[in-house]
Amino acid sequence: MKKTVAGFLKMKARGEKISMLTCYDYSTAVLIEEAGTDMILVGDSLGNTMLGYEDTLAVTMENMIHHGAAVCRGTSDVFVVVDMPFMSYQTSVYDALVNAGRLVKETGCNAVKLEGGAAVCDRIEAITEAGIPVVAHIGMTPQSINAFGGFKVQGKNEEKARKILDDAYKVQEAGAFAVVLECVPSPLAQLISEKLTIPTIGIGAGAGCDGQVLVWQDMTGVFRGFAPKFVRRYADLGETMVEAFRSYDRDVKSGAFPEDKHGFSMDEEVIEKVREYDNSREG
Ligand code: KIV
Secondary structure, eight states: OOOOHHHHHHHHHHTOOEEEEEOOSHHHHHHHHHTTOSEEEEOTTHHHHTTOOSSSTTOOHHHHHHHHHHHHHTOSSSEEEEEOOTTSSSSOHHHHHHHHHHHHHHHOOSEEEEEBSGGGHHHHHHHHHTTOOEEEEEESOGGGHHHHTSSOOOOOSHHHHHHHHHHHHHHHHHTOSEEEEESOOHHHHHHHHHHOSSOEEEESSOTTSSEEEEOHHHHTTOOOSOOOTTOOOOOOHHHHHHHHHHHHHHHHHHTOSSOGGGSOOOOHHHHHHHHHHHHHHHO
């Protein structure tokens, strides 16, 4: 059954946890759907995991549409959220609306996500009024990396914690149907989760959130770069893949691959005629 906004609000009300994973391509989307995950986030973290950038700032609308559409082609029931990239909504409410519309029309996604609290509430209102569900994202917002001076936990002192709490109320009031809390101290995330009526989805925000999101390459060990402290490694697919690539390299070089069964046969008569044809060229 297709997951819906109303379903997620019911899950929150019933105290059922929501699972979300990032995903950026068709094949992985098929596997994530098969696993029964509730939501997929086509995150702008694809800038790091798929495109090799240091941060998410260079990611474009075209990148998000390219990957978002591939993920949507691989899913039917899972709810797909696509990130609005840096500068696709910061510039104006109009740009935010046009770009949210493009993401829905050109990928087939179910919702968009954008970063920020009070400062983006007019964007959230305009997008939700257009009938596009919005996931907000507060706390450590990677598109503001240069303002934060690095990937740092947010909301440890009273002033910053109050600001994050205020932002959470404001994005809910503006119409967001869920909010990602990234790198927020667990007690603060728990308080926000208790107070809001919309689900909180945590990443580095503790067990008190209504759901959790992780980057799939981090939790499977496929991403070889830095792994944040909040990640649990569920598998070491990175090592499994390297081993497979190594075996392939060895087999190609030794001639152990391919075997007869990997090839296609043809009539002996036909190849004989082709040989004669070739010989006649030399004559
Ligand atoms: O882009 C992303 O993957 C995200 C998650 C870290 C929440 O925004």
